[in-house]
Amino acid sequence: MSKLQPVRGTHDLLPDEYRRFAHVVGAARDVARLYGYREMATPIFEFTELFARGIGETTDVVSKEMYTFKDRGDESLTLRPEYTAGICRAFIFNGELTQQLPLKVFAAGPMFRYERPQKGRQRQFHQIDIEVLGAPEPGADIEVISVAADILDRLGILERCVLKINSLGDPECRAVYRKVLVDYYSRHLDKLSEDSRSRLQRNPLRILDSKDESDKAINVGAPSFADHLNQVSRDFFAAVQDGLTAAGIAFELDPTLVRGLDYYTHTAFEFVTTHIGAQGTVLGGGRYDGLIAELGGPPTAGIGWAGGIERLMMLCNEPAAEPRPVVIAPLGAAAEAKALGIARALRRQGIAVEQDYRGNMKRRLQRANKINARAAIIIGDDELAKGVAQLKDFDSGEQREVALDALASALKG
RNA sequence: GCGGCCGUAGCUCAGUUGGUUAGAGCGCCAGAUUGUGAUUCUGGAUGUCGCCGGUUCAAUUCCGGUCGGCCGCCCCA
Structure with missing residues (x-):
């Protein structure tokens, strides 16, 4: 670990x-x-x-x-x-x-x-x-x-x-101001915090921003940069x-x-x-x-x-949700092979399609739900024979038969 | 670099005044018959209790160290 x-x-x-x-x-x-x-x-x-x-x-x-x-x-x-x-x-x-x-x-x-x-x-x-x-x-x-x-x-x-x-x-007026500031703090060296003393040579302007109470008191009387611009x-x-x-x-x-x-x-x-x-x-x-x-x-x-x-x-708040994909859920070896081509054709039209590598219908739909898919394209031997697919909408739960070549327009509309 | 708090399942946390098999919720997994999710029901697994060492008959619990996170300082984005 x-x-x-x-x-x-x-x-x-x-x-x-x-x-x-x-x-x-x-x-x-x-x-x-x-x-x-x-x-x-x-x-x-x-x-x-x-x-x-x-x-x-x-x-x-x-x-x-x-x-x-x-x-x-x-x-x-x-x-x-x-x-x-x-x-x-x-x-x-x-x-x-x-x-x-x-x-x-x-x-x-x-x-x-x-x-x-x-x-x-x-x-x-x-x-x-x-x-x-x-x-x-x-x-x-x-x-x-x-x-x-x-x-x-x-x-x-x-x-x-x-x-x-x-x-x-x-650079010119900064150098002048820096000198004025160092002179001022040098006169109050005993009351400066340890941090600020080390800042005095390295970065005296930082002391102006100190959170130390003793420093704050000294800062009240410190010369201001505005007057030296x-x-x-x-x-x-x-x-x-x-x-x-x-x-x-x-x-x-x-x-x-x-x-x-x-x-x-x-x-x-x-x-x-x-x-x-x-x-x-x-x-x-x-x-x-x-x-x-x-x-x-x-x-x-x-x-x-x-x-x-x-x-x-x-x-920042959550970015807008990503577009929800469609899942293609084939049943059987023939449908699985066919689905590869269908999915690719849909993706070429800009539709996000995911296809699982394994699983029966239940498992595939479960996974579809888990990835927040909007719909599933279901293809088995029956659909294959007729040249159609079942298109299931996950929000409404409704399912209808769609011709394979009409899938893209059905999913876009 | 300085000071302080914290570290238990994937997540959020409870717990042990040191003592058999460390818990909950969520999540996860499996079932509720043949090609249908989410909801519901039933069942299951969670884990070197951050790591190393010490004290002790016994440590997840106490002590030390270490690693990591968080809070403040410092600094900066």
Whole structure:
């Protein structure tokens, strides 16, 4: 038993659950397509260097959560912990992608992070992802958030989520603010929690969001980022907010919203919910104008987000039931052989038909009922001789005789 | 990485103040005569009581470890 257990933080997606998984991805894919985003995929592992440089050496994700290993050629590889770096790498590497900007892509797939699992947090988890490269305008921020809102809406969960946005400014004013903040906290070092003291150099903006009571008290007097945004950043953030309002997308300003990946600039946003436990961020992202240059590409603006498929699954209601199949139930060797051809002809017309491999009439109808079939086509020697079948409707229980060549229209009507 | 709770049939759970064959509901399987489901009735099987070790005459029950899940922190999707 213990040997057959999946690795901690991973799990099997059984058919019922996979159906909901596919429902989430399908909805996202459909909406993304409506906005002109094209789907693509990048490898599940990359050179470790890509993530170390892209995400930031000091971030939690890079410093303690990556699945990194050496392959047989002694290369250091890492299972991707997020999608953005890989897509930016592909953008830089594949010149054709740089020819028509902005590039708008949709992607989905597994991500890997060595974290302590709990509800909504696995070591292998799955994300849907949207990126726009080569668009420095606030219109891209607005659009990308709009795609997200529409996906959540299509899944029926938008009203259970709140959109929080913040501006992290450009590198210039962020550096200034960071310094001001570090100075402020340094003056209150003795009252800071242990967590926050370690955050002070690594990611001081995080302290603003601390849940520690003592930290909260200090935060009351902390300098605010809004006061330190330069004019460019201020204008940009205002344009994003105006656009969201114009698009009819509700949002809340959250000055404590700080994303943990180094590459973010300007807009940061999250759709959060209180319905699925502590891991309430269902989708989040932001702008990363410096990332592509940092990775060695041509200076190119970027913005995007990732959504946690498992978290979205927890929140959304059951997808529409699948179409009910028809079961073909032959009796005897001759009918069984004939049924194979009949079933195939019906499937070619788009009718879902299932045929058991064994069993008498009772067993076949029992199984038909179990798989929620809508009808059964019953064929024995008598029917074979007359070129007909008994068509039994499971909901009404009624059964009637139908000519074999009229089966398709009878089942469609 | 830190703190806490939990682990009994496929599922949801009860139970043993340590003591013969560990239970229920749902589900599953088989029957209620010849080629007809679901409903009803009758019968049946569920299981190393997560795993390893310790204490004990005796452990599923107590203790330790381990694996896994969950809750909070951290972090994030």
